[in-house]
Amino acid sequence: MTTYIIRRILQCIPTLFGITVISFLMINIAPGGPIGQQLDPKVSPAVIEQWEKNFHLNEPLHKQYGLWLKDLLTGELKSFKDGRPVITKILERLPATILLSVISTIITFSIAIPLGVFSASHRYSMADHATTFLAFLGISMPSFWLAYMLILLFVKGFGLPVLGDRTFGLPGLGVSATFFDRAWHLLLPSLVLGIGGIAWLSRYARGSMLEVLEQDYIRTARAKGLAEDEVRYGHALRNALLPLITIFGFLIPSLISGAVITETIFAWPGIGRLGYDAVMSRDYPTVMTLATISAVLVLLGNLIADVLYAVVDPRIRYD
Amino acid sequence: MTENALINESDMSEQPSRPYSPYRDFFRQFRKNKLAVFGAGTLLILSLVAFLFWIFSIFEVHFPCDPTATELVAQLQGPSRQHPFGTDQLGRDVLARMAHGTRISLLVGFVAVGVAITVGVLIGSIAGYFGRWVDPLLMRFVDVVMCFPTFFLILTVVALLKPNFWNVMIVIGLTGWTGTARFVRAEILSIKERDYVKAIEAVGAKRRKIIFKHILPNALAPVLVSATLGVAGAILTEAGLSFLGFGVQPPRPTWGNILAEGRLYIFDAWWLTLFPGLAILLTVLSFNLFGEGLRDAFSRRA
Numbered sequence: 001m002t003t004y005i006i007r008r009i010l011q012c013i014p015t016l017f018g019i020t021v022i023s024f025l026m027i028n029i030a031p032g033g034p035i036g037q038q039l040d041p042k043v044s045p046a047v048i049e050q051w052e053k054n055f056h057l058n059e060p061l062h063k064q065y066g067l068w069l070k071d072l073l074t075g076e077l078k079s080f081k082d083g084r085p086v087i088t089k090i091l092e093r094l095p096a097t098i099l100l101s102v103i104s105t106i107i108t109f110s111i112a113i114p115l116g117v118f119s120a121s122h123r124y125s126m127a128d129h130a131t132t133f134l135a136f137l138g139i140s141m142p143s144f145w146l147a148y149m150l151i152l153l154f155v156k157g158f159g160l161p162v163l164g165d166r167t168f169g170l171p172g173l174g175v176s177a178t179f180f181d182r183a184w185h186l187l188l189p190s191l192v193l194g195i196g197g198i199a200w201l202s203r204y205a206r207g208s209m210l211e212v213l214e215q216d217y218i219r220t221a222r223a224k225g226l227a228e229d230e231v232r233y234g235h236a237l238r239n240a241l242l243p244l245i246t247i248f249g250f251l252i253p254s255l256i257s258g259a260v261i262t263e264t265i266f267a268w269p270g271i272g273r274l275g276y277d278a279v280m281s282r283d284y285p286t287v288m289t290l291a292t293i294s295a296v297l298v299l300l301g302n303l304i305a306d307v308l309y310a311v312v313d314p315r316i317r318y319d
Numbered sequence: 320m321t322e323n324a325l326i327n328e329s330d331m332s333e334q335p336s337r338p339y340s341p342y343r344d345f346f347r348q349f350r351k352n353k354l355a356v357f358g359a360g361t362l363l364i365l366s367l368v369a370f371l372f373w374i375f376s377i378f379e380v381h382f383p384c385d386p387t388a389t390e391l392v393a394q395l396q397g398p399s400r401q402h403p404f405g406t407d408q409l410g411r412d413v414l415a416r417m418a419h420g421t422r423i424s425l426l427v428g429f430v431a432v433g434v435a436i437t438v439g440v441l442i443g444s445i446a447g448y449f450g451r452w453v454d455p456l457l458m459r460f461v462d463v464v465m466c467f468p469t470f471f472l473i474l475t476v477v478a479l480l481k482p483n484f485w486n487v488m489i490v491i492g493l494t495g496w497t498g499t500a501r502f503v504r505a506e507i508l509s510i511k512e513r514d515y516v517k518a519i520e521a522v523g524a525k526r527r528k529i530i531f532k533h534i535l536p537n538a539l540a541p542v543l544v545s546a547t548l549g550v551a552g553a554i555l556t557e558a559g560l561s562f563l564g565f566g567v568q569p570p571r572p573t574w575g576n577i578l579a580e581g582r583l584y585i586f587d588a589w590w591l592t593l594f595p596g597l598a599i600l601l602t603v604l605s606f607n608l609f610g611e612g613l614r615d616a617f618s619r620r621a
Contacts, residue, residue: 018463026476133354136611140603142555144562145578145596148585156586257470261559275471276563279478287475295466 005307012299020072023291024065027284072289081283090271090289096165097263097270101255104190108197108251113241115198116205120240121232123210131202138199143258147192147265154188162188163267189266193258197251204247209240242313249298249305256294348616355612361605369422376419398590405590407580413590416572417598423573424554424602427488431553432546434492439499440542444530446500447507458504461497469494473556474565482565491553491560499545506538540617547610551603558599574599 059067071077077086119131154160161167167181212218213236221231259272267273271290278286337343349355374380396406404413446457473490480486510516511534519533560566561575562582569576574595581591 014459015462015466018460019466022463022467026472027479136354136604136607137600140551140555140600140607142558142562142596142599142603144559145592145599148582148592149596152585152589152592253466253468256468260468260471260474261563264563276474279475282479291467291471291475294468294471295463298466298468 001310004310008303008306012303015299016296019295020069020292021065023288023295024068026291027288028061028064068285068288071285072292077285077289079278079283079286081278081281081286086285086289089274089286090293093269093271093274096268097259097272100186100190100193100259100263100268100270101252103186104194104197104255105248105251107190108194108201109244111194112198112201113205113244116202116207117209117232117237117240119202119206120209120213131206135199135203138195139203141195141199143192143195144261144265146195147188147262150188150192151265160184165268189262189268192266193255193262196254196258201244201247201251205240205244208243209236212236212240215239242309245309245312246305248308249302252298252301253294256297345616349612352612352615354608355615358605358608358610358612361601362609365421365425365602365605368418369425372418373422397588404594405588407577407588407591408584413577413594416577417574417595420572420574420577420595421598423484423567423571424557424575424599427484427491427557427567427573428550428554428606430488431491431495431557432549434489435495435549435553436499436542436546437496438493439496440503440535442496443500443503444507444535447504448511448526448530448534454504457500461500464494465497467494470556470559473560474563477560477565482560482568484567484571487557487560487566491556495549495553499542499549502541502545503538506541507534510534510537540613544610544614544617547606547613551606551610554599554603554606 068077072086075085075087078084079086079089115131115135119128122128151162154162162185165182165185166178167185213232215236218231218236221235222228226234256272259270260276261272262268263270263272264276271293275287275290277283278290394406394408396402398405402412402414404417407413407416442457442461446454473494476490477487480490507530516529516533519529524533557566557573558575558578561573562579564579566575566579567573569580577595578592578599581588581595585592
C-alpha cells in the first residue's frame with residue numbers, strides 16, 4: 001500500500017510540471033501585455049522599465065518561467081495589481097471556497113445517491129422516468145441562470161437576502177442566529193454549484209446499482225429467501241456505492257470551474273471570484289498561481305480517490 | 320439479443336422482401352426511446368428556425384419585426400401581444416432577437432465540437448495506433464489538460480485573445496477534446512488487434528489509410544454520441560462565457576448575451592432573463608436526450 005501511494009505521488013510530478021508549463025505559456029504567449037491594464041498610459045518610459053524589471057518582464061521567456069517557479073515555491077510571487085504576495089491573497093480567500101465546495105459536495109452526495117438508488121430499485125416505473133427526466137434537466141441547466149432564477153424568487157418573492165456570505169448591517173445577533181444566517185447564505189450557492197453534479201451522480205448511482213442487482217450473489221440472496229429490502233440495502237447498495245468513490249476525483253474540476261460563476265453571482269468571497277477579478281485586470285501572477293493550485297487540487301483529489309478505492313475494496317491489489 | 324432476433328424474424332415473416340438492415344434496426348431502437356425522439360424533434364425545429372432567420376437576415380425580411388429596431392418609448396416592457404417575450408432596455412423585441420440568436424448559439428456548439436472531435440480523434444488514433452513512446456507521452460498530455468479547470472482556462476484565454484465569435488468557438492473546442500482522445504485510443508487499441516487489420520497490414524497498406532479507412536469507421540458510433548453530448552456542453556459554456564461578458568459580443572444577438580444584458584434589469588424585467596435561459600435549457604436538454612438515445616440505440620443494436 002505505502003509503495004503504491006509513493007509511486008502514485010511520483011507519477012504526479014511530471015504531470016505537475018506539465019501543468020505549470022502550460023499555465024505559464026497560455027498566458028505569456030497570448031497577445032497583449034499587462035502594462036496597459038496596470039499602469040497609467042501617461043507614465044514615463046523609465047517607470048515602465050522599472051516596473052518591468054520588478055516583475056522580471058524584460059527577461060526571455062524561459063528565464064521568466066524559472067523565476068516564476070522559484071518565486072511560487074518560495075512564496076515571494078507578487079501580484080501585479082497591489083504588489084502583495086499572491087499566496088497571501090489566495091490563502092485569505094481559500095477557506096470560503098473550501099467551505100462552499102465541501103457543503104456542495106455533501107449536498108450532492110446526500111441527494112444524488114438516494115435518488116439514484118431509488119430510481120434503480122423502481123426501474124421503469126413512473127418515478128424512475130420522472131427522476132431520469134429531472135436528471136437530464138439538471139445536467140442541461142445553465143447554472144448561472146438557475147442562480148438568477150433563485151435570487152429572483154427569494155429576493156423578490158420572499159424578500160430574503162441571499163448575496164454575500166452573511167447579512168450585513170445586523171449587529172448584535174446571537175450565536176445561533178449568526179449560525180443560521182451563515183448557513184442560509186451557504187445554501188443557495190452550494191445548491192447552484194452542485195446541481196450538475198447531483199444530476200450526473202444520480203444517473204451514475206442508478207447505473208451502478210442496476211449493474212449490481214444483476215449479479216449472481218444478488219440472485220443467491222433472493223433465492224435463500226431474504227426480504228427484498230435486505231437484498232437491496234444490505235447486499236447490493238454497499239457494492240454499488242464502491243465505484244462512486246472515484247467520482248469524488250472527477251467532481252473537483254467542475255467545482256472549481258463552477259466556483260468562478262457561482263461566486264461571482266453570489267458575491268461569495270472565494271478564489272473563484274479572485275480568479276475572475278484577476279483575469280479582468282490581467283494580474284498574471286495571480287491567474288497562473290490559481291490555475292496551478294486548482295490543477296494540484298484535481299491531482300490530489302484523484303490521488304485520494306484512488307487510494308480510498310484501494311482501501312475499501314480488498315479485491316484491488318496495486319502491487 | 321435474443322429479443323432482437325425474435326423481432327427481426329417476425330418482421331421478416333411479415334415482409335419477406337425486406338432483408339435485415341442495420342440502419343432500420345437502429346431506427347427501430349431509437350424510436351422506442353420517447354425522450355430521444357422528443358430531443359431529435361426539438362433540434363429539427365430549432366435548426367429550421369435558425370435556417371429561416373438566417374435567410375431572413377440575408378434578404379432583410381423583418382419578420383416578425385426587426386431585431387435591431389430600437390423603440391425608445393417601449394423600453395423594458397413585459398410580455399404582451401405585440402411583444403410576446405417583452406422588450407429589452409433599448410426597446411428591442413426579445414423574441415425577434417432570440418430567433419436571430421438561435422443560429423449563432425447552435426453554430427458555436429457545432430463548430431466548437433468540430434474542433435474538439437478533430438483534435439481528439441487525431442490524438443487518440445495516433446496514440447492508440449502507434450503505441451510505444453508516442454502513446455504514454457500523448458496520454459500524459461491528456462492527463463495534464465484534464466487537470467485544468469476548463470472554464471477558468473477558457474475564460475483566461477478568451478479574455479487575453481479578445482472575445483469574438485471565432486476565438487470563443489475555437490477555445491471551447493480546444494479544451495473539450497480530451498474525453499474523445501481517450502476513448503478513440505481505447506477503441507483503436509482493441510480494433511487494431513483484429514484479424515482484418517492484421518490482414519491489410521500484411522498486404523502493405525499505408526498506415527494513414529489503415530487508420531482512417533479501416534479502423535476509424537468502426538469507432539464512429541461512440542464518436543457520434545460524444546459529439547452530440549459535446550454540443551450540449553459547448554452551448555452551456557458559451558452561455559456562461561457570454562454571461563461573464565466574454566462570449567460572442569453584442570450587437571450580434573446570442574441567447575447568452577441577451578441573458579447577460581438582462582441580468583442588469585433582473586428585478587425589473589424578469590422576461591429578459593427567463594426566456595433566453597429557457598431556450599438554452601431546452602436546446603441543451605434536447606442535445607443531451609438525443610445523444611443518450613443514440614448511445615442506447617447503438618449499444619442495443621444486434
